[in-house]
Amino acid sequence: MDEKKLPTQEENFSDWYNQLVLRAELADYSPVRGCMVVRPYGWALWENIQKALDQRFKATGHVNAAFPLLIPQSYMTKEKEHVEGFAPELAVVTHGGGQELEEPLVIRPTSETIIGTMYARWIQSYRDLPILINQWANVVRWEMRTKLFLRTLEFYWQEGHTAHATEQEAIEETERMLNVYADFAINEAAVPVLPGQKSESEKFAGAKATYSIEAMMKDTKALQSGTSHFLGQNFANAFDIKFLDENNQLQYCWTTSFGLSTRFIGAIIMTHGDDQGLILPPNLAPYQVVIVPIYRKDEERAAVMSVVNKISDELVENGFRIKVDDRDGVTPGFKFNDWELKGVPLRIEIGPKDVEKGSLVLARRDILGKAGKSFIPMEGYLQAVGDTLRLIQENLLAKATAFRDEHIFEVSDYETFKDVVENKGWALGWWYDDAENEANIKADTRATLRVFAPAEGEGVCFYSGKKTKQRAYFARSY
RNA sequence: CGGGGUGUAGCGCAGUUGGCUAGCGCGCUGCGUUUGGGACGCAGAGGUCGGCGGUUCGAAUCCGCCCACCCCGACCA
Numbered sequence: 001m002d003e004k005k006l007p008t009q010e011e012n013f014s015d016w017y018n019q020l021v022l023r024a025e026l027a028d029y030s031p032v033r034g035c036m037v038v039r040p041y042g043w044a045l046w047e048n049i050q051k052a053l054d055q056r057f058k059a060t061g062h063v064n065a066a067f068p069l070l071i072p073q074s075y076m077t078k079e080k081e082h083v084e085g086f087a088p089e090l091a092v093v094t095h096g097g098g099q100e101l102e103e104p105l106v107i108r109p110t111s112e113t114i115i116g117t118m119y120a121r122w123i124q125s126y127r128d129l130p131i132l133i134n135q136w137a138n139v140v141r142w143e144m145r146t147k148l149f150l151r152t153l154e155f156y157w158q159e160g161h162t163a164h165a166t167e168q169e170a171i172e173e174t175e176r177m178l179n180v181y182a183d184f185a186i187n188e189a190a191v192p193v194l195p196g197q198k199s200e201s202e203k204f205a206g207a208k209a210t211y212s213i214e215a216m217m218k219d220t221k222a223l224q225s226g227t228s229h230f231l232g233q234n235f236a237n238a239f240d241i242k243f244l245d246e247n248n249q250l251q252y253c254w255t256t257s258f259g260l261s262t263r264f265i266g267a268i269i270m271t272h273g274d275d276q277g278l279i280l281p282p283n284l285a286p287y288q289v290v291i292v293p294i295y296r297k298d299e300e301r302a303a304v305m306s307v308v309n310k311i312s313d314e315l316v317e318n319g320f321r322i323k324v325d326d327r328d329g330v331t332p333g334f335k336f337n338d339w340e341l342k343g344v345p346l347r348i349e350i351g352p353k354d355v356e357k358g359s360l361v362l363a364r365r366d367i368l369g370k371a372g373k374s375f376i377p378m379e380g381y382l383q384a385v386g387d388t389l390r391l392i393q394e395n396l397l398a399k400a401t402a403f404r405d406e407h408i409f410e411v412s413d414y415e416t417f418k419d420v421v422e423n424k425g426w427a428l429g430w431w432y433d434d435a436e437n438e439a440n441i442k443a444d445t446r447a448t449l450r451v452f453a454p455a456e457g458e459g460v461c462f463y464s465g466k467k468t469k470q471r472a473y474f475a476r477s478y
Numbered sequence: 479c480g481g482g483g484u485g486u487a488g489c490g491c492a493g494u495u496g497g498c499u500a501g502c503g504c505g506c507u508g509c510g511u512u513u514g515g516g517a518c519g520c521a522g523a524g525g526u527c528g529g530c531g532g533u534u535c536g537a538a539u540c541c542g543c544c545c546a547c548c549c550c551g552a553c554c555a
Contacts, residue, residue, distance in 0.1 A: 004504095004516055014549080033547070088553070110555090143554065144479075151554070204555095212555090224555060261555050294514055333515040340515095351514055361514080369515085446551095478555095 004337070008275045013219040017270060021148045024278050024342045026265065034146035034153040038262065041342065044286035046156065046262055050136065052188045052284065053158060053260065056180045062132040062160060067114050069138075070105040075113040079238040082112065085205020089141040091153075107140040112206065112231070112257055115161045116239035123253060126165050126245045130173070134160040149266040150223070150478050157261035163241060163253040167232070170254035174230040177258040178211045181226035189264070190281040190397035191215050191271045192404055193225055194473065196451025201435050204257075208232035214450045214473065216404040217270035220425040222450045222477040225267045226260035266478070271400050278343025279365050281396050282389040287323040289315060289385060290344045294332045294351030303355050311348070311360070311381065318382055320389075340365060345392045346385065366392050366399075408473070411462050421447035421474055430459035431472035437463050447474045 006023070007015045021027050026042030029035075038046065054064070070093060077083045091107040094100060108114065119131060140154045160177060164170040178195050185193040193213035203210035207229040215225045235241065236252040245251050272279040282288050293308045295301040308324060315322045323344070325335050332349070339347060349361035360381060364372035376384050407425030411417040420427040422445060431449070441463065442448050455471035 018548090029547080031546090085554090139555090141554070144552080145550090145554095155555075157555075227555065259555065263555050292514095296513060329513095331513045331515085331517060333513080333517085335516090336514095337516050349514070353514075 006275060006277065006341075009218055009273075010275075016273075016275075017266075018148065020269065020273060020277060020341075026269075026278075027148050029148075032153070034143060036148050036152045036154075038156070041286055042265065045265060045268075045280065045284060048284040048286065049189075049264060050158070052184055053180075054134075054136075056184060057134050057158075057160065060132075060176060060180060062134045062162075064135060065133050066135055066137070067108075067111050067118070069108055071108050071111075071114045073104045073106050075117060076106055078113065079206045079235055081234070082206035082238075086110070086141075089143060091140045091142055108137070109139055109141045110257075110259070111135065111137070111139075111159055111161065112235055112255075113239070116235045116241055116255070119161075119163050119253070119255075120239050120241045123163060123241060123243050126243050129163060129165045129243060129253065130169060131163045132160070132173075133162070134158055147266075147478075149269070150263055152262075155261050155263065157259050159257060159259045162256045163236070164255070165243065165245065165251070165253070167254050170232075170256050171230055174209070174211060174228050174256045174258070177256070178213065178226075178228040181213045181228065181258070181260055184260075185213055185215065185225060185264075185267075186397065188281065188283045189268050189271075190283075190393060190400060191225065191267050192397060192401040194451060194453075196453060196473070198227075198451060199433065199435070199438060199449040199472070201438055202449060204229045206231065206234050208234065212451060214475075215267045215271060216400075216407060216426065216475075217267070217478070218273070218403070219270070220407045220475070222426065222473075222475040223263070223267050223270070224450075224477065225264055226258070228258040229256060231255040231257060272396055273343070274368075276337075276368060277341035279396065280343040280345060282345045282393045285343065285345050286321065287342075287344050288320050288389055289322045289346045289348060290335075290339045291322065291324045291348045291350065292332055292335045292339070293324070293326060294349060296352070300352045304350055304352060307355050307378075308350050311350075311378075314382060315385065318386075320385065336363075340368075346388055348385075362388055364388065364392055366395050412460070414463055417441075417462055417474070418445055421445050421476060426450070426473050426475040427462075428453055428471065428473050429462040430455075430468050431470050432461035432464045432466040432468040433470055434464060441474070445476075447476050449473070450475050450477065 006019055009016050025039045027039055028037045030037050086109050093105040136158050138154055138156050142153060143151050146152050162173050182193055182195045185191045193215045195213045198210040198212055209230040210227055212224045212227045215223045217223055233252045235255050241253040242250055291308055291312055293304045295304045312322055312324050345365050347363040354360050358378045359375055362374050362376055408428055409420045409424055411420055411427045411429040417427050438449055450473040453471040453473055455469060458467055458469050461468050
């Protein structure tokens with residue numbers, strides 16, 4: 001047993017994941033079961049995710065606000081499906097200030113109810129619409145089984161909540177935000193997600209329709225990585241969110257909500273990571289470049305560090321996120337492995353030979369060993385760093401997309417389907433929508449309908465043999 | 479909630495047929511030599527053995543109860 005090495009993905013994917021999260025210092029277990037501490041390195045990654053998303057939210061007209069953590073219990077019961085869906089996983093506060101509360105308060109599992117209540121107060125006229133608010137928050141859902149980032153009792157996310165005058169507008173918003181998520185996932189995280197609609201049984205409690213982006217992890221399991229809900233008038237009815245239209249008619253609003261959580265960090269880890277550790281997409285990596293100085297004697301150290309300092313200053317000035325690893329007492333070899341574990345996309349090595357020759361070494365995280373190293377002259381290195389980071393970003397997306405496509409199989413009969421979802425990856429096939437059949441398949445194979453797929457024409461359902469116009473992806477999931 | 483497992487130094491573990499001063503590896507501190515793919519030597523620091531109770535001359539070790547965490551299944555972002 002070599003303690004320096006991670007378990008390989010091949011021998012134990014779950015163990016690989018758990019150890020990697022801890023050893024890369026993304027997160028740690030908390031004293032409370034099922035909760036996690038997000039460590040600075042993990043939080044820095046989350047902050048970059050936040051920036052990329054927030055920018056997109058602002059660009060689509062949303063504004064940020066903050067709603068309270070505590071929600072009167074009675075609010076949760078106002079929407080029938082919502083309460084049924086969330087009741088089992090609520091944390092409830094019964095005491096405050098040493099006294100039992102008259103009405104227990106639930107810790108928000110999501111904020112439709114409290115925000116709906118406020119919207120009812122704020123919206124009177126069609127002139128108040130649409131209202132497009134997002135909040136960055138933590139929520140609590142009392143889950144049975146937890147796993148760092150993927151499912152914890154408390155997690156961090158953003159939840160967008162919008163209210164519209166017409167059904168059409170709300171549907172457009174739902175689709176718009178699904179596309180925002182897909183764009184973010186693909187272009188920032190290099191996670192090639194498939195966006196689509198969820199089945200009836202997989203949809204959000206209280207929604208008319210739920211859409212999600214589905215990502216394939218390296219063990220071929222699916223991960224729901226972001227969701228967008230069309231809530232119809234369900235919450236408007238339950239919370240009395242009404243407005244007067246142009247014709248002085250009182251109408252209920254149409255609302256939506258959408259969320260993406262720290263779970264997405266899990267998606268990044270399991271989409272790109274390898275046996276050496278994390279591989280972070282340059283667009284989101286806390287450090288895009290790590291500089292490792294190499295020297296033996298004090299004279300060498302001085303010469304090397306003056307070059308290191310110069311280029312680190314220049315890189316910062318040019319907007320790169322960098323780290324100089326000037327730790328004493330650990331060897332360069334150790335540092336290489338350490339930053340590979342942490343997934344820094346690009347490493348610059350500078351030693352006495354480089355100083356002498358006026359060159360430096362670039363080492364790509366996505367191509368290990370000698371193959372990923374290049375020796376480049378000092379002049380023009382800024383260009384090379386930028387270019388290489390772009391190449392890495394592209395390569396990560398290309399590799400992940402190829403992996404995903406290699407593990408999706410078209411199926412037309414149930415035997416093949418079972419073989420695919422149990423041994424090979426995702427199944428794609430014609431599907432006659434039927435909740436009972438869906439449940440049977442789940443009981444039989446543990447695979448669930450991830451999302452409906454684009455479909456043209458008509459085909460025969462792989463399970464029921466019925467004619468259908470719908471196609472769907474099925475897979476085992478997290 | 480069902481099944482399985484584990485609690486001994488920061489981490490990973492040994493010790494568990496009761497026995498004397500509780501040990502090993504990694505990590506940590508100091509000094510020196512090292513440094514282009516996970517360095518080495520010397521000297522150190524660090525423990526209510528998960529908790530409570532019981533048996534005993536004596537408990538990490540035996541018994542009882544409790545607690546916590548991890549893994550696998552039913553629910554979920």
